[in-house]
Amino acid sequence: MSVNQTAQQRLIILDPGLRELGGHHPATVLAIADAFTNNEQVSIELLCHQDCPTAFTENLNGKVKVTHHFATDFYQYFYQLPSNQALQQYCNRLALEYISAIKLCLSGINKKNKKNQKIMFWCHTLNWQHAKALALALDVLKQNHEAEYVAEIAIIVGLMYSPLDSIKSIKRKMHYELAFRHLAKHDSVKFFAVDYELQKQYSSLLNKYVDIQPCLLVGESQKNNHNINQQINVYHLGVITADNVKDRSDNNQVTIILYTGDAKLNKGFSELPNITGILLANTSNYQFVIQYSITNDSTILSETDIKLKSLASEHSNLTVINQFLEHHELIELFKAGDAILFNYDPEVYQYQSSGVLWLAAYHQLDILNMTKNWISREAERLNLTHFYCNSIIKLNKTLVNIRPKSLKVTKVVNPKEPVGEKNNTYSDKLFVALSEWFNNIVD
Structure with missing residues (x-):
């Protein structure tokens, strides 16, 4: 009504x-x-x-x-x-x-x-x-x-x-x-x-x-008005805050979000320096973005923060955003991305959902998942392009399959398991x- x-x-x-x-x-x-x-x-x-x-x-x-x-x-x-x-x-x-x-x-x-x-x-x-x-x-x-x-x-x-x-x-x-x-x-x-x-x-x-x-x-946001080929905004290189975002268009470069959200161990945050270091050493035409906010005094989180900032200072194609993002800034981050990495704990997220996955689906990002859990099942339901990479070596090899949004044919999100009344699909809702x-x- x-x-x-x-x-x-x-x-x-x-x-x-x-x-x-x-x-x-x-x-x-x-x-x-x-x-x-x-x-x-x-x-x-x-x-x-x-x-x-x-x-x-x-x-x-x-x-x-x-x-x-x-x-x-x-x-x-x-x-x-x-x-x-x-x-x-x-x-x-x-x-x-x-x-x-x-x-x-x-x-x-x-x-x-x-x-x-x-x-x-x-x-x-x-x-x-x-x-x-x-x-x-x-x-x-x-x-x-x-x-x-x-x-x-x-x-x-x-x-x-x-x-x-x-x-x-x-x-x-x-x-x-x-x-x-x-x-x-x-x-x-x-x-x-x-x-x-x-x-x-x-x-x-x-x-x-x-x-x-x-x-x-x-x-x-209205999905019918979402233009997949719009000019994307990529965050400025180096260790920055959200206030220092600058626009840059480069349709030939792939942007991969390696992490976004609260810094949590069960989301694989502490493993980021190792994963990022290996990817940076073996790839060139990729822009990596890591965004996080630290909400407690964990020694592990603090040490990881220091390592990530150090990597960003050494590599021009790594951006670290170490602060909470406003809603419009978060949306801009996903508009800029071509793919996103998930390394969530397989047990904790076996039955726990993630709004990050839905943002990725809405903005047509490819999914790179290092564990099997709800993320995998939801990506399958939403007919997303997703890759299971259970090791850093496999992840590194999989990156060649990621293409910029501008070169992709828009993929219709059409879930295999429709729900609701009449013709309303899961993704519609x-x-x-x-x-x-x-x-x-x-x-």
């Missing part, structure tokens, strides 16, 4: 995970803000963590109202579970924060103006602990005087964490099933899976059809413009 053009839309992002310039949280919020920059019918509000850098929130589009609200650590028990008592206390504490956040946003509503305003809360990232906390919060809100107004809102829940792990733990699956089934009891909640595999898993877990949401990192998708899900 299309948006009622006479009603003002309030899009309220609840993001307790937005605490620092790391992970997908800041990139997602920036993409959402960019998508609605010129939409006068939609006002955007953000409730983030209290520790979220003020410099980041002040840099958001002027129409985004920001409140530093949440105090709970989103990832406190993400990788290992505490005692049942500690876990219950964590969920109860977080539920109280969700309650106060929703009440804060509903506080200005009254019977006179509620018909002229549509309210959509967006929890773009929930693990099972947060799903449980949000369900508890909605239980409480329905029992008090806010119940009438809660019935008037909708809550978008993004499903990006798999109920499965590398060992297919029954306990993990049970936690996800109990939490999300509890949340699904609330009619105001709308679920959207971020990828095909999660769509199948959550549709089974919830015993209801779960649709696909668009890749949030692509944002407002992944790459639809964000505002168009939003308009269609607002009642």
